[in-house]
Amino acid sequence: MAEKAHIPLGVGFYPDWWKANYGITFGRDYYYDPDYRVEVGLKQQKALYERFGDVGLGQADPQPKPLISFGMVMLPAIFGCEIVFEEAALPWAMPLNLSAEECDKLVKPDLTKVEPMASVLKQIDHLKSKYGKVVGDINVTGVQNLALKIRGDELYMDYYEEPEFAHRLLTFCSECIIDLWKFIYPITGTGAVDVTPMCDPTIFCVPNCTVEQISGDTYEEFGLPYDNMLAEACHPFGIHHCGSLDPVVEHYAKVKNLVFMEAGFGTDFAAARKILGPDVAFNARISPVLMKNGTAEEVAATVKDAIDQGAPLSNYSIDTVGLTDGVPDENVRAARRMAMEYGLIG
Amino acid sequence: MADLQAIKEAVSKGKRKDIVGLVQAALDDGADPNTIINDYMIEAMKEVGARFEAKKIFVPEMMIAARTMQTGLDVIKPILESQGSQKETVGTVVIGTVFGDLHDIGKNLVVLMLESSGFEVFNIGENVPPEKFLEKAKEHGADIVGLSSLLTTGDPHVKATVEAIKASDLAGKVKVVCGGAAVTRKFAVDQCGADGHATDAVDAVKTIKQLMNLN
Numbered sequence: 001m002a003e004k005a006h007i008p009l010g011v012g013f014y015p016d017w018w019k020a021n022y023g024i025t026f027g028r029d030y031y032y033d034p035d036y037r038v039e040v041g042l043k044q045q046k047a048l049y050e051r052f053g054d055v056g057l058g059q060a061d062p063q064p065k066p067l068i069s070f071g072m073v074m075l076p077a078i079f080g081c082e083i084v085f086e087e088a089a090l091p092w093a094m095p096l097n098l099s100a101e102e103c104d105k106l107v108k109p110d111l112t113k114v115e116p117m118a119s120v121l122k123q124i125d126h127l128k129s130k131y132g133k134v135v136g137d138i139n140v141t142g143v144q145n146l147a148l149k150i151r152g153d154e155l156y157m158d159y160y161e162e163p164e165f166a167h168r169l170l171t172f173c174s175e176c177i178i179d180l181w182k183f184i185y186p187i188t189g190t191g192a193v194d195v196t197p198m199c200d201p202t203i204f205c206v207p208n209c210t211v212e213q214i215s216g217d218t219y220e221e222f223g224l225p226y227d228n229m230l231a232e233a234c235h236p237f238g239i240h241h242c243g244s245l246d247p248v249v250e251h252y253a254k255v256k257n258l259v260f261m262e263a264g265f266g267t268d269f270a271a272a273r274k275i276l277g278p279d280v281a282f283n284a285r286i287s288p289v290l291m292k293n294g295t296a297e298e299v300a301a302t303v304k305d306a307i308d309q310g311a312p313l314s315n316y317s318i319d320t321v322g323l324t325d326g327v328p329d330e331n332v333r334a335a336r337r338m339a340m341e342y343g344l345i346g
Numbered sequence: 347m348a349d350l351q352a353i354k355e356a357v358s359k360g361k362r363k364d365i366v367g368l369v370q371a372a373l374d375d376g377a378d379p380n381t382i383i384n385d386y387m388i389e390a391m392k393e394v395g396a397r398f399e400a401k402k403i404f405v406p407e408m409m410i411a412a413r414t415m416q417t418g419l420d421v422i423k424p425i426l427e428s429q430g431s432q433k434e435t436v437g438t439v440v441i442g443t444v445f446g447d448l449h450d451i452g453k454n455l456v457v458l459m460l461e462s463s464g465f466e467v468f469n470i471g472e473n474v475p476p477e478k479f480l481e482k483a484k485e486h487g488a489d490i491v492g493l494s495s496l497l498t499t500g501d502p503h504v505k506a507t508v509e510a511i512k513a514s515d516l517a518g519k520v521k522v523v524c525g526g527a528a529v530t531r532k533f534a535v536d537q538c539g540a541d542g543h544a545t546d547a548v549d550a551v552k553t554i555k556q557l558m559n560l561n
Contacts, residue, residue, distance in 0.1 A: 016499045084448060089499065092448045153451060156406035157413065160360060213405035213451070247401065289528055292498045324498040 005346065007313050009303065009339035010198050011057060011332055012321030014288075016088035020325040022047050025087035031070055031116075034123040041065045051329065055336035066127035068120055068188065069137040072195060072207060075176055076141070076149040077116050078109050097152035100165050106150070108176055111183045124187060136188025139195060140180045142208040142240075143226040146173040156214075159222055166222060174226045177206070178233045185234075196240045198283040198317040199260050205238030206230060212243035212264070219248045224255065231257045238262070238281075245272045252276070265290070269309035278312050286320035286335060292327045296334035303338040313345045348372035350386045353418065357390035360410030365418040379422045380434055384464070387415045391462040395548035405455065408547070412458035436464040437558050440482045441492035442474035443526075444503040452526055453494035455547040463551045476503070476510040483511070488520050490554050493540075495526040504529060508538040521557045525550055 015026040024043060029036050041064070048058025070077070076093035077083050084092045098106075111117050120138065127134045147155050147169050158166040181204055185191065190201035199205045206227070211219055231237035238260030239252060245263040249272045252261065261280050263272055265287040273282050284306045291299060303318060310316040320335060350372060356365045372382055394411040397403045439460055443453050450472050460467045468486045470478060483491050491511060495504050508522050524534035525544035534543040542557050544550035555561050 014497070014499060086446070089446065094448070153409065153454065156409050157362070159406050160410050161362065215404045215407070218404065218406060247404075288498055289530065292501070293530060293533060322497070324501075326498070326501065 005344070006340050007307065007310070007343035007345060008198065008317045008319075009336055009343070010317065010319030010321070011052075011336065012197055012319065012323065013327075014322050014324045015086075015090060016325045017323055017327065018044065019088040026085075026090070027087040028085040031085065031091065032119060032123075034066070034068070034127050037067055037069060038064045038127075041067060052332060052336070055333050056340070057332075057336070064131060066131040066134045067137055068123055068127065068134055069194065070116060070120060070139070072139040072141050072145075072192075074117065074120075074138055074140070075146050075173075075180060078111075078114050078176075079106065079150055081149055093149050095149050095152040097154070098150055100151075100158070100162060103151055103169050103172075104165070106172060108172075108179060111180065134188055136184060136190040136201075137192050137194050138180065138184045138188070139192035140177045140206060142206045142210070143170055143173050143177060143230070144210050144214075144223060145207065146177065148210055159214075159218060163221075170222060170226050171229075174229045178230060181230075181234045196238065196260075196262055196283070197321065198319045199238050199240075199262065200281070203236050203238045203260050204230070204234040205240060205260055205262075207240040207242075209240070209242045211241060211248060214248075216248045216251050219251050223248075224251055227252075227255050231255055236260075243267075249275050269306060270311075273310065273316075278315060281315045281317070282310065283317045283319060284310060286318060288320060288322040288324065288327070291320050291323050291331050291335070294331065296328070296330045299331045300334040300338045303335050304342055307339065307343045313343060318343075348375035348377040350377060350382065353382060354386040354390040357387050357411055357415045357418065358393055360407060360414050362410060362414040362417050365414050366421055369418045369421040373422070373425060379425050379429075382422060383419065384434070387418060388463060391415060391459065395459060395551065399546070399548045405451065408455060409458060412455075412462045415462045416458075434464060435466040436560055437489040437554070438466045438468070438486055439490045439492055439554065440468045440470060440479065440486055440488040441494070442470040442479060442482075443472040443494045443496075444500045444507060445473055445475045446503055447495055447497055447500045448472045449494070449496040449526075452496065452547070453492075456492060456494070456525065456544075456550045459547040459551050460554070463555075465554070476507040479507050480510055480514055480516065483516055483520055489558060491520055491522045492550065492554075493522065493524045493526075493529075495524070495528050498528045500526070500528055501533065504534065504540075505538045508534075508540050512539055521554075523550065523553055523557065 018024040045059040045062035071091040073091045073093040081093040124134050193201045195207045196205050235257035236259040237257045240262040243264040244266035262283040264285045269284045353368045398408045457467050457469045470482045521541040523542040524540045531543040534540040542553040544553045
């Protein structure tokens with residue numbers, strides 16, 4: 001008898017988990033040395049299989065994955081943000097905190113020449129010559145995310161005090177994001193999967209990590225026009241939203257060509273699905289804090305609740321990412337088993 | 347007649363461009379500087395905090411309100427200094443994001459809310475190791491040390507910092523409050539031994555006031 005399909009539940013471990021458990025590090029080398037990155041990918045799949053193969057994670061005999069990656073900091077780096085690389089953390093872009101005048105003087109980069117894109121292009125050549133292909137993980141970041149890296153928190157003051165300037169900056173950021181996507185997608189055939197592993201990688205999915213900080217009305221004025229600009233230029237379109245989707249979901253429903261939405265914990269998943277409709281693939285996130293500090297029973301109950309909220313399950317997934325050192329293995333198993341045993345489709 | 351209600355409204359609505367003129371006019375009319383601060387600006391920020399907690403407003407609205415208040419305070423401060431007095435402070439807080447974490451916006455919001463509530467705040471930045479928390483707490487004579495941590499990777503550093511403070515000569519003199527998306531009350535208070543836990547910037551002010559018996 002064929003096994004019944006169940007909703008997928010993804011698991012992603014944070015670099016500190018890999019370093020503490022397997023000595024795998026994610027410093028500057030990981031992003032600049034493609035051979036090291038491919039080797040890490042193989043080690044990760046084997047380690048996951050040995051540890052969590054009973055719940056379907058990892059691969060017994062993984063094949064090399066010629067991955068390019070630059071975290072979520074490619075465009076911030078291009079504009080001059082200092083990038084902090086740590087062995088046990090994701091790279092982080094320090095905000096530039098430019099003045100409005102300095103922002104207005106920014107020009108769109110030549111992606112074939114500017115660093116660190118030029119280094120990534122060399123890596124692509126290397127991987128293609130060795131493996132015949134490359135898969136992509138150049139995260140374009142979201143519009144407001146990028147604007148905040150360039151302007152700093154002052155962007156939020158601009159929304160009230162200098163709205164015309166804010167719109168200029170957001171337009172500029174949108175154009176740069178579109179340019180990067182149109183440049184890299186033909187090379188790799190995929191978008192970034194590091195932030196949104198449950199999203200179909202052929203979809204243009206942007207991380208709107210900072211939209212959680214603004215109201216629905218503010219998103220309507222300073223977010224929606226730019227997400228639509230992206231969605232019209234590059235589609236089908238998807239959005240990753242950190243935190244609760246509830247304050248903005250009605251506004252996200254107006255985004256054109258939207259086929260994927262990822263919602264953080266705290267979201268009313270059932271209400272969000274109802275507003276967005278069953279044709280928008282939906283990924284519900286489980287809190288990494290719960291995964292670390294909760295019991296296996298609490299994790300299972302939370303996953304069960306997310307499944308109960310998610311109908312129709314055919315276009316629904318769950319994941320829990322950013323799992324840090326100290327997350328009990330039994331919590332990972334509890335989450336996976338609940339999806340496999342309770343989240344049956346059909 | 348000084349329009350003190352207009353000052354309150356300007357802070358509440360984040361009218362940063364109006365506040366200087368309004369405060370200056372009030373001072374010219376003889377309004378007491380500390381009355382402007384305590385009865386109108388801080389009251390306005392309490393209302394802002396309540397709206398933030400109720401999710402009626404979000405980060406930009408809270409930031410612009412707090413910065414409006416700070417702009418107004420910049421007008422008042424020289425007056426107080428010329429009178430030989432200073433802005434009344436209710437306590438001193440040293441605050442930072444723990445080692446290994448570079449996130450700042452949540453912590454910066456706490457700073458703004460504390461300053462807007464009459465605290466003197468020393469923001470020691472991000473990626474702060476335990477020994478720097480200790481050093482700065484001693485240097486500034488802190489009543490409270492605030493730790494911010496967005497990621498669960500920060501848990502060991504929250505614990506190490508709390509333990510370092512509790513094991514130092516600051517124990518019993520300085521209270522430690524932890525907050526941030528990754529930090530639960532159970533972890534901060536029960537497991538690390540912190541004195542308090544805050545769920546957001548508004549709760550941080552309430553918690554710190556409770557710990558200092560200011561409510």
